[in-house]
Amino acid sequence: MRHMHRETHPSQTDTVIVGAGAVGCSVAYHLTELGAEDVTIIDQGPLPVTGGSSTHAPGIMFQTSPSKIQTKTAHYTSRLLKEAGAYDEVGGIELARSEKRMDFLQRRVEWAKSYGLPQPELLEPEEVTEHLPLVNEDEILGGYYSPTDGRVDSTQALAWYMQTSSADFFGNTEVVDIEVSGDEVQAVVTNRGRIECNRCVLATNNWAYQTGKMAGLDLPIAPVEHQYVVTEPLDELTGSRRPHGEATADLEIPGDQGITEAMSQPPDRPVGRDQDNSLYFRTHGDGYGLGSYNHESLVVDPDEMGTNSEESQASVHSFTEKHWTKPTHPNREKSAQQAFNELLPDTENKEFQITENGIFVYTPDGMPVLGETPKVDGLWTALAIWWTHSGGYGKILAEWMENGVPRLPSGPVDTSGIHVARFEPHAGSKDYFMDRGGKRYEQVYSIVEPRWQPDNHRGMRVSPFYQQQQELGAEFYQSGGWESPQWYDYNEDLVEKYEDQIPDQDGWQSVNRSPIEAAEHLHTREHVSMFDMTTFSSIMVEGPDAGEFLQRICSNGMDLTPGKVRYTTMLNEGGTIIADLTVVCLGESEYMVTTGGGNSPGIHGSWIKQHAPDTVSVTVEESAKCTIGLWGPDSRLLLQRVTDADVSNDEFSYFSSKRMYVGDVPVIALRVSYVGELGWELWAPSEYGQKLWNTLWEAGQDLNIRPMGGGALESMRLEKGFRLWGTDIDTDVNPLAAGLPFAVDLETDFIGKEALVEEKETGLDKQVACLTLDNSTDIMLSGRPILKSGEAVGYVQAGNYGYSVEESIVYTYLPAELAETGTSVQVQCEGEYYDATVRDEPLFDSGRNKIIR
Structure with a gap:
């Protein structure tokens, strides 16, 4: 670490990182490790304890997530900080107080297997209390144990980053402006002067919205309060005592030094979570730390975050007792106090040495924000990231910045769910992202159903066909802010027609699904359907x-x-x-x-x-154009009725286009199909949308034209083997x-x-594989492990039932030697094991006779 105590930062540097917490320090470390020179990192707080969320967080790290990238970045972070001597690998146990939670913990095991976490297992109640003797065994049904979970020592980790990195660190330096000219970042202006730079990284988390505004951006990142307390010493933990004050001696600490000191006390047993009550816990020497998401969302106006002072940390608010003692969470019947008293009875009636409402941040979809901003070249983001994932995302961003490839040591990573450019145009509205951020806080320990849909901020973006879709009973799902029909109640009569071809789905696989999706699939294969592609x-x-x-x-x-x-x-x-x-x-x-x-x-x-x-x-x-996918065997007959253009195969071949009229509507017609049937995409200016829909709808009545939703699209494209970006393909392949x-x-x-070319010459390590289940019609869920001889060799990228081929389909990536047709594997899903076989693709119409005719 250089220049940590020097007051004058340089006037020019290649890269400025704003924020010296867990994320900014990780980015600086990984950039310089890759050879980047002339890196300057600044923070408004003192060093190494800056006073942001990195220093008031209890440092608990649970690595398992339904998200591959979240799991991978967490595991990388734990390995990095363990090597640095700043990680206590005491293990983590997630408890179940309900049967639904036990089912969820089984999913945890499956995700851990899929994404490479070592030795995940389910525990019986008595096995839980062997690890956590203060837990009331009568209150639990079991637990999920991940032995490499643990706790990061934030003070030690920040100091290690600063000592190891060759970047220049400057504390007590506040950013007051970010200069942008010609859509490029020019300089970072601080209260100590101006720093010209070629690149700037915002790692400001709680202050992300404010620093984004300096560059003309509306970053949708909401600060939210979260409660944490540390009890007085417990007799049961007397063997864990160590002198207080050692960890923070001689350090400049903004606000309550006791908070930082308490967080430095290591746990002596696994960290725990009671997600049924939105709680977590860990020991702090001879006291117990109790954390609670079990209260209403306390969203902070990002413009009012303020700054640190000697008396207070801006990211720590006063403890609000009512949120601890009263059940204010909309989905929890018990208060945090009641639930902890039941689970950890030895903490009942104990005084609290430390209390805080600490502030973390949430995005509308609950995922981090990484990458170069689309509006300002050279301005990068590393935001909405916790200690748990900070090392991994620092590595990913550094590789992205230096080499153009976001990656971890295990290989390239999927960035579709974390990219700063993923947000819809309205996401920067404070009302929107504060509400959605609060909802994500509310859900953080909830069991979120497959295809869950929010109930607020709906109808934001609708296609020109929205009125017709409502009249047809569309079940709308929100995607990118758009209201997209998943199926139509209008087609309910088709379910009876095709009932022999629609297997029942039970349990988790059936949640938020409808047999109408299957009926729409089968109807499109036989007749003609219209699909709204306006998104x-x-x-x-x-x-x-x-x-x-x-x-x-x-x-x-x-x-x-x-x-x-x-x-x-x-x-x-x-x-x-x-x-x-x-x-x-x-x-x-x-x-x-x-x-x-x-x-x-x-x-x-x-x-x-x-x-x-x-x-x-x-x-x-x-949104300048609207689009209808017109697909099915009768699509040519219908289209020819409403246009003077020749749409015969000789005059309008597959993968060609024409400018033409559909009725009075000017369209760009593409002879392409995403469902494996004869068809066209019809692109028209949005103002013509209603006319386009009505023209096709009226002309197709005698052909039994039907609307088709996204559910049918998904099963049809899997039968045909068509890829979907962000699901089957992404920046990790x-x-x-x-x-x-x-x-x-x-x-x-x-x-x-x-x-x-290099990859082709050296040989592919993995290859896409199409599987079908041998003896089941169940739908396999994404993220579940593919096993060979009991070992995970891949995971479900996408799964659905193929109603035309009458088989349950799974797409995955397997080691190249296992991706051969005929290879037998197993899929584990919801605790069941399913035999499956690698098949040639596509499963449907391999000769392309239907799509090219």
């Missing part, structure tokens, strides 16, 4: 160098003549998939690039814009491993080619 986006790429530019960013050949359409991937420098795209040549210098819904427009559109030369215009049309060699032309030059 998908078009990106217009125009200019004299547009073709050359597209060839540079696309892995497939872009030698397109007007009217031609080509599927391609877009890769990063490491050869892994940033996006899969459909490129349409509309004219000599005019292209329409189409990408998926949800977070695709922000992530993919911003990447294309950032890489475009001045001679190429890129316009992301996130290359197109060769993903089974997409037809989307790669190695005769051309493109970003990522060198890495892809």
